[in-house]
Amino acid sequence: MNSILIKKVTLNGTECDILISGTKIEKIAPDIDFAADRIIDGRGKSIIPGFVNMHTHSAMTLMRGIGEDMHLMEWLEEKIWPVEKRLDDEMIYWGTKLACLEMVKSGTTTFNDQYWRIPAAVKAVKEAGLRSVQPYVILDLMDKSRSEEIKRECNEMYELSKEWGDMNRFAVGIHSPYSVSEEMIVWASNFARERGLLVHLHLSETEGENIRSVEQHGLTPTEYLEKLGVLGPEVIAAHCLWMSDNDISILARHNVKVVHNINSNLKIASGYKFRYNEFRDAGVTVTLGTDGCASSNNLDMIETMKISALVQKAWRDDPTSxxxxxxxxxxxxxxxxxxxxxxxxxxxxxxxxxxxxNTNIFEFTPNINFLANLIYSANSSCVDTVICNGKIVMENRVVSGEREIIDNVNRLYKKLL
Structure with missing residues (x-):
């Protein structure tokens, strides 16, 4: 069993040794005497858990900078969806490789994806050594003629996923209540529940989405999904910006998990008054995501934490938020x-x-409050070494194959324009 011993690293303000055996943390103690396969000098460094990016579209790294300064639906219909029709497996592979590179270099070890051509993405994630959840995206745009094709493809991908191993998990992606027909939403939910799969969807990202839902169904998107019987603990709902008290109560009652994506919400002007306190107090599990690089431009969870907190404090007029x-x-x-x-x-x-x-830099000087320095002072360049599932995926900010990834993306993106 492979082992890594990290010597004299700081954990919650205290210097200690940490022994990793196989995939797990085996021992944390003031001084560990063990002949590990690898020894890492932790002096001048603090240890934190790897970040979990709960909502992204990884291969959209290829579209960083496409369709700037546009409204959401205009951006989707005129820029993103037309470009996505030109994607192929090679593009998805290298785009996902670039996403994994960026996530590793900013401290993310797990991400919840939602994009196309999953086998190419899984290959890239495996090579990067990260964890991911890979949903089959259901997006029929209310075209019922595609139903059988979508069902067949979803089932085929589920069967294929049994060969992926433990680091990459299959899930069902229902794009959103406004882009997927009622029949397909219900079918996808049942498919997931029968197989114990997660469901990943977009919910109440814009005020317009809510207005149209009330006009069409007489219900908010959350109320509509509850009526369809698709809400449950397996559901991960991204955005959830335009939520009433009743919507929050519904999500809490069904133990739905919520993902806040502040950077894309601000950039596309979807909204900024994410009701974090209300979600938290209702018992809803709130998480953070970056969204894709086409809408937020990066996958940096440290930046996401900082902006999330600053906006909460500002709109609530409460520095304790x-x-x-x-x-x-x-x-x-x-x-x-x-x-x-x-x-x-x-x-x-x-x-x-x-x-x-790495705390031996000016952003952590003086290091009176480590978390304050990490989130408000530093940036992702402070991430020195990353270990995922007990394996080193970056050490001293060096990631194997970085130049090759950048060169290939620069070669391929021009085909999308």
């Missing part, structure tokens, strides 16, 4: 729980999904 300890859990432990992964905290017996943060 989204405090540091809660903020860190949103980016780590809550996401791990939502995905059913035994990580998100540095403890013995937990999966070794961790990052070492």
């Amino acid at each position: 989204m405090p540091l300890d809660e903020l860190m859990k949103l980016a780590t432990l809550n996401g791990a729980k939502a995905l059913g992964i035994d990580s998100g905290v540095i403890e013995e017996g937990k999966l070794a999904d961790i990052s070492l943060i």
Whole structure:
């Protein structure tokens, strides 16, 4: 069994040694005497759990900068959806490789994806050594003639996913209540429940979505999904910006997990008054995501934490909103729980999904409050070393194959324009 011993690293303000055996953290102690396969000098570094990016579209790294300064539906219909028709397996593979590179270099070890041509993405994720959840995306745009084709493809991908291994899990992606027919929403939900799969969807991202839902169904999108019987603990709902008290109560009652994606919400002007306090107080598990690079332009969870907190404090006129300890859990432990992964905290017996943060830099000087420095002062360049599932995927900010990934994306993206 492979082992890694991290010597004299700082954990929650205390210097210690941490032994990783196989895929898990085996021992945390002041001084560990063990002949490990690898020894890492942890002096000048702090250890944190790997971030869990709960909502992204990984290969959209290929579209970074496409369709700037546009409204959401205009952006989707005139830029993104036409470009996506030109995607092929090679593009998805290298686009996902670039996403994994960016996530590793910013401390993310797990991500909840939602994109096309899944086998090409899974190949890229496996090579990067990260964890991912890969949903088959159901998006019929109310065209019922595609129903049987979608059902067949979803089932085929589910069967194929049995060969992926433990690091990549299959899920069902219902794009949104406004883009998927009622029949397909119900079918997808039943398909997932019968197989114990997660469901990943967009919900109440814009005010217009809510208005149209009330006009069409007499219900908010959340009320509509409840009426269809598709809400449950397996559902991960991204955005959830335009939520009434009743919507929040419904999500809490059904134990739906929520993903806040502040950067894309701000950039596309979808909204900014995410009701974090109300979700939290209702018992809803809240997590964080970056969304895709076409709408948020990066996959940096440290930036996501900072902007999430600053906006909460500003619109509530309350500097105590989204405090540091809660903020860190949103980016780590809550996401791990939502995905059913035994990580998100540095403890013995937990999966070794961790990052070492270089604190011997000006952003951490003085290091009076580590979390404040990490979130409000530093940026992702402070992430020095990343370990996922007990294997080193970046050390001293070096990721194998980085130049090749960048060169291939620069070669391929021009085919999309």
